[in-house]
Amino acid sequence: MKNAISDALVITKRQLLQLARVPEVLIFSTIQPVMFVLLFRYVFGGSISTGQPGGYVQLLMPGIFVQTVAFTLAATASGLAEDMGKGLIDRFRSLPISRSALVVGRTLGDSLLNIVVLAVMGIAGYVVGWRPTSGLPKVLLAFLFLLLFGYALSWTGIFAGLSARDARVVQNMSFMITFPLTFLSNAFAPTTGMPRALQYFAEWNPVSTMVAACRELFGVENQFGATAGSFPSENPLAMSLIYMVLIMAIFVPLSVRKYKNSSK
Amino acid sequence: MKSVIAKHLIKTYRNGEVKALDDLSLDVEEGTVLSVLGPNGAGKTTTVRILATLLSPDSGNATVGGIDVVKNPEKVREIIGLSGQYAAVDETLTGWDNLVMFSRLYHLGKQASINRTNELLERFSLTESARRPIKTYSGGMRRRLDLAASLIVRPKVLFLDEPTTGLDPRGRQEMWGVIEELVKDGVTLLLTTQYLEEADQLADEIAVIDHGKVIARGTSDVLKKQVGGERLEVVVESAHIKTTMDIVAKVSGDKVSLDEALRQISAPVSTGATALIEVLRALDVAGIHPLDVGLKRPSLDDVFMSLTGHVAEEIVAAPEAGKKKGRK
Numbered sequence: 001m002k003n004a005i006s007d008a009l010v011i012t013k014r015q016l017l018q019l020a021r022v023p024e025v026l027i028f029s030t031i032q033p034v035m036f037v038l039l040f041r042y043v044f045g046g047s048i049s050t051g052q053p054g055g056y057v058q059l060l061m062p063g064i065f066v067q068t069v070a071f072t073l074a075a076t077a078s079g080l081a082e083d084m085g086k087g088l089i090d091r092f093r094s095l096p097i098s099r100s101a102l103v104v105g106r107t108l109g110d111s112l113l114n115i116v117v118l119a120v121m122g123i124a125g126y127v128v129g130w131r132p133t134s135g136l137p138k139v140l141l142a143f144l145f146l147l148l149f150g151y152a153l154s155w156t157g158i159f160a161g162l163s164a165r166d167a168r169v170v171q172n173m174s175f176m177i178t179f180p181l182t183f184l185s186n187a188f189a190p191t192t193g194m195p196r197a198l199q200y201f202a203e204w205n206p207v208s209t210m211v212a213a214c215r216e217l218f219g220v221e222n223q224f225g226a227t228a229g230s231f232p233s234e235n236p237l238a239m240s241l242i243y244m245v246l247i248m249a250i251f252v253p254l255s256v257r258k259y260k261n262s263s264k
Numbered sequence: 265m266k267s268v269i270a271k272h273l274i275k276t277y278r279n280g281e282v283k284a285l286d287d288l289s290l291d292v293e294e295g296t297v298l299s300v301l302g303p304n305g306a307g308k309t310t311t312v313r314i315l316a317t318l319l320s321p322d323s324g325n326a327t328v329g330g331i332d333v334v335k336n337p338e339k340v341r342e343i344i345g346l347s348g349q350y351a352a353v354d355e356t357l358t359g360w361d362n363l364v365m366f367s368r369l370y371h372l373g374k375q376a377s378i379n380r381t382n383e384l385l386e387r388f389s390l391t392e393s394a395r396r397p398i399k400t401y402s403g404g405m406r407r408r409l410d411l412a413a414s415l416i417v418r419p420k421v422l423f424l425d426e427p428t429t430g431l432d433p434r435g436r437q438e439m440w441g442v443i444e445e446l447v448k449d450g451v452t453l454l455l456t457t458q459y460l461e462e463a464d465q466l467a468d469e470i471a472v473i474d475h476g477k478v479i480a481r482g483t484s485d486v487l488k489k490q491v492g493g494e495r496l497e498v499v500v501e502s503a504h505i506k507t508t509m510d511i512v513a514k515v516s517g518d519k520v521s522l523d524e525a526l527r528q529i530s531a532p533v534s535t536g537a538t539a540l541i542e543v544l545r546a547l548d549v550a551g552i553h554p555l556d557v558g559l560k561r562p563s564l565d566d567v568f569m570s571l572t573g574h575v576a577e578e579i580v581a582a583p584e585a586g587k588k589k590g591r592k
């Protein structure tokens with residue numbers, strides 16, 4: 001057990017070393033969300049009227065935070081698929097290490113990367129007018145929530161990365177899942193304008209419950225349409241936690257088993 | 265004691281369509297080198313991957329160091345080193361990073377990992393490029409680093425899958441040197457190769473495989489005997505062919521053959537150098553000056569030819585790497 005953890009940490013360290021050797025990866029994975037902040041803030045911000053004190057950016061930031069951590073799925077998946085496609089995986093497998101080390105190590109590494117990205121985005125948000133009003137403890141709690149969500153999703157990424165044959169396929173596949181999920185949600189625009197059926201989908205969408213949870217924690221009031229009063233609208237924090245536990249409960253054992261069998 | 269035993273291994277792909285291994289059995293005596301020789305697709309990599317616990321056979325069983333590879337893969341992994349057909353190192357990281365990482369994964373302490381890394385880099389002449397990403401390494405450097413990574417904990421049994429494929433003659437020569445040194449240190453080695461010359465040079469014993477089966481095994485000498493002993497070959501001017509054939513026939517006492525295009529006369533001989541001298545004396549007495557004369561031992565190419573009935577087209581003749589150094 002002690003070895004299992006230290007083995008995983010060696011793998012995490014490897015990922016950090018890779019970032020140090022190719023810093024462009026880190027630079028671009030932070031520039032992209034910052035670009036999103038600026039685009040949405042200045043391109044759509046003017047045309048979406050919110051009646052929100054502090055303006056659209058208060059609604060927007062939680063949405064962009066969640067979207068960014070949701071893309072951890074793609075990052076984890078393609079990173080792992082790339083490893084699997086190379087001879088390197090054979091070496092890892094022929095080492096006397098716990099078989100979960102490689103996948104656990106990668107999920108940890110991707111979470112560390114998320115910390116950096118979220119911090120940079122928070123600063124960018126602050127510069128363009130984002131001002132959470134709930135006090136530091138709740139803001140930190142929100143970030144913790146975001147990290148956990150990213151961590152849970154990276155296990156789906158592990159599963160996707162192990163299932164696909166090619167890193168590029170995985171990349172595209174993950175985007176095909178995460179894009180609709182982030183847009184069929186309350187992340188960038190209130191769901192009240194959507195057709196009724198979509199509103200229900202959007203309200204139960206884990207991205208929405210996460211966004212609503214973050215808004216709550218940042219001190220922003222959530223707006224609901226057709227689904228006002230539903231369980232996820234009333235309890236976004238609890239619902240998000242349930243989703244995370246559910247995702248992990250399904251994908252952790254599934255992924256570890258898949259990894260063990262993947263060479264047979 | 266046998267360090268590696270494989271019995272009746274069968275491995276198929278695509279629901280039985282592709283038979284990668286078809287009842288393959290082999291064993292390696294402790295402290296010796298077995299070379300698994302075969303053309304592309306013969307099943308070399310499949311064999312190595314099963315023995316190194318990366319793949320399970322459909323049926324049959326195998327032990328490494330007395331431990332069952334299917335039932336106890338974790339235990340096997342503690343005593344083996346593997347260097348696969350394609351270098352298995354992290355391309356983005358430096359050579360140093362890689363070796364330290366793998367040392368840590370072998371559960372060496374921090375300082376021990378660093379020491380071992382420096383030792384291995386030194387031994388494989390990689391110290392100078394230690395701080396460069398593997399991406400910038402040449403094929404030979406990559407191969408050496410990969411081998412270094414498989415030697416971190418001094419494995420009892422080492423598997424090398426085509427360790428010199430893709431290397432230039434100098435790289436191959438260097439690799440052979442390194443491997444010979446490892447063998448001197450007492451490691452048990454199973455090595456696959458497509459190069460007849462390599463098997464001849466490095467191995468105590470050779471297992472020739474084709475289509476997932478061992479079709480012959482033995483020392484290189486035994487295999488060559490299986491094909492027939494030495495042949496005496498003489499090339500002379502056209503005018504002297506007739507006389508020369510009579511002389512060779514007398515010495516050989518066997519069937520003499522003639523290659524008219526080459527003006528080469530050849531016949532099997534059992535007395536080796538003595539036969540050669542006899543023929544040369546007789547030619548001298550007859551006043552014939554041979555253009556070329558020699559004793560030819562059958563090459564492993566000939567072995568493959570006589571074993572399979574077909575030329576191993578895929579078998580690449582080893583480039584002029586290391587003219588036989590004769591090991592030991």
Ligand SMILES: Nc1ncnc2c1ncn2[C@@H]1O[C@H](COP(=O)(O)OP(=O)(O)OP(=O)(O)O)[C@@H](O)[C@H]1O
Binds near residue numbers: 304306
């Ligand atoms: N994953 C796979 N799926 C289908 N067929 C496979 C797979 N792996 C190997 N094979 C087939 O099994 C046979 C043996 O392959 P193997 O890789 O062991 O050959 P090899 O002797 O190592 O060849 P090479 O010299 O080219 O490395 C080949 O016919 C190959 O096509």
Ligand SMILES: [Mg+2]
Binds near residue numbers: 310349
């Ligand atoms: Mg092979």
